[in-house]
Amino acid sequence: MNQSRNYESIIRANRRTFLSRGGLGLGALALGTLLDRDAVGQRRTASLASSRLAGLPHLKPRAKRVIFLCMAGGPSHLETFDYKPQLARMNGLPMPESFTRGEPIAQLQGVELKCQGPMCRFQQHGVNGQTISDFLPWQAKVADELCIVRSMVTEQINHDPAHTFMNTGSAINGRPSMGAWVNYGLGSESDDFPGFVVLTSVGGRNPQPIASRQWSAGFLPSRYQGVEFNAAGDPVHYLQSPAGVNLVRQRELVQTIQHLDRHRNQQVGDGEVDTRIAAYEMAFRMQTSVPELMDVSGEPQSVLDMYGAEPGDGSFASNCLLARRLAERGVRFIHLYHRGWDHHGDLIRYMNTCCELTDKPTWALLSDLKQRGMLDDTLIIWGGEFGRTPMVQHKGSQPGRDHHIKGFSMWLAGGGARGGVTYGETDELGYNAVKDVVHVRDLHATMLHLLGINHERFSVPYQGLDMRLTGVESARIVEELLS
């Protein structure tokens, strides 16, 4: 059943609502006429983020947008997508030094390293028999859509730098995040929303905050930074008009500001004023569009049940539903963060916690997008900032695993990714990615490629370098991941 409500109809509905509630009185006519003259000029002004860079896309895009599902904390690949029977056989035995000698290690420094076998069962799923753990029964149902990569590597072993690395391709602070790059290159499809939206969920265990610099625009213009929509309170800070100021009055105020700015700028010639006027335009539109987005009361109960979302609860499930709605409204890069995957101890217990909150909503998001015919042009990426060690860590009463960067798992789906395949391998103990290694940079290059961007030709001069998301070292597009 096609329930799609396309972007156009949503915008039309917004305008109707506004006008019907507006009731511009006779007295306001004079002001309205004055400000409406501006509306013609407005269309000539470039809107805030909708324009793409000249020359882009370099090639035909497969995906129009990205939804990045970040499992913050680092989910264990060994209990999700990477089954290691040899590790099971060596459970409790010392971890062979040949693997760990001289390698970076996090909290397990100085501890005697022992093997920990997989703490779950794995089964084959889908047409091609994808091996997926029992912790993820719902994702297993859509195994045919998943392009699982088991040979990921990253370079940063602690959370914050690893997030920075995953987001910006560098451990050096101050670089733009993926979402900012993508919006800078392709612009946004929506005038009512920022092109880069971040949703962090509550629920489960959340020991570590995610710093907002993870979605900063770095040295790119600030308007490309991610805007976080909050789960509780005002979705966006200062979104609401002050008490006693309805939409009509706020609208008149905003238009007056824009009119006066434009008028003064004829004399002053400040280049930034056009951007400012567009920023006020979007700010005002968001005052309507964001509440409309967050109001899921119009969704059928069957959809809410599919995600397991309670409106306004700030859960990952609700955020997945919001992600679909954002996708429908033309947002280019939607980044979800669910924390709590940092299982140094009590892994089984916390895997259950995390998977209960994220597994079904992930399935729901994929299925929902597919039903609406949107999966083909929406690239979904799932994974954390790193994986977890084959060696056991005893924090808490039950075994866990430490941070691990030499080999871990992620998956892609939709947007031109090749579903139903597993790519790459780690060694027999799940320590090193050994076959068809995919570096974070390669993931970025591949993602940009699917969006129609040649990562080598997409750069910004800064500090004497032609800065790229994929950096100065080599990065390859992983063709085998493309359908």
Added chain:
Amino acid sequence: MDDFGGQGLPPDHPQLLDRLALELIESGWDVKSMVKLIVSSKTYRQSSGVRNNRGSEGQGVLSELESMDPENRLFARQSHYRLPAELVRDAVLSISGLLVDEYGGASVKPYQPAGYYRHLNFPERKYKQHNDRRQWRRGVYVHWQRQFLHPMLKAFDAPRREECTAERPRSNTPTAAMALLNDPRFVEAARVFAEQILRIDDQSRTDTAGLEYAFRKAVSRSPDPEELHTLTLLLESHRRQYAKTPGAARELIAIGQAPVARDLDPVQLAAWTSVTRTILNLNETITRN
């Protein structure tokens, strides 16, 4: 400013830089005297320039200077740029008369959206807003939480201070627009500003006189006919609307902790608050011209 070194651009005034460097050394490395020297120079005190010669559509024609030197590298005029975050706050508070001008002392905690610190950990923290006059102190005294910088400051590009920021970006984002429009602190300031306007000597106070006063206070000049006309229309429109909804007027003027003037007509005050909110949101108000 982050571009020093072999790969950066060469300076435009090398002799001036040499001279200033010598001055700095000879002054005994006195940074304050250098600042004073620079800001009292004729160069610094230039105007950022207003265009002459309106074209046929009333557009100012690009002055010769602008076409020759669009980035103002030669400093033949002063540049205009948006004020840094702390000063945006100070400017708004100062215009409204709410700014508390005390020096020194402990950091202050002005209004901040509820629950902003909920993700903070190691340890968890609760934000306790100051409800006395401390809340109107200068921006430099505001409490600095690096990972969770106050949203208004963040919206106006204040750095987190996790690392040295040689030059702040100057962004124009919807987030900043929303902060300046809807932050209760600024709405309150607009209302108090409006109270000032309504208290101008009664005999002379016409709408035009009020707008003149407001403009002079905010941007140090008189409004031109178009500006007067537009703001008058807004004032009249909101007067009409608030006259029909006096409850809304009372809600608006009650925002903030500065005591509400009880002797002023709420409808008038609310309408003028719309005008002052507009003026406080003008580009010119928060720009160093």
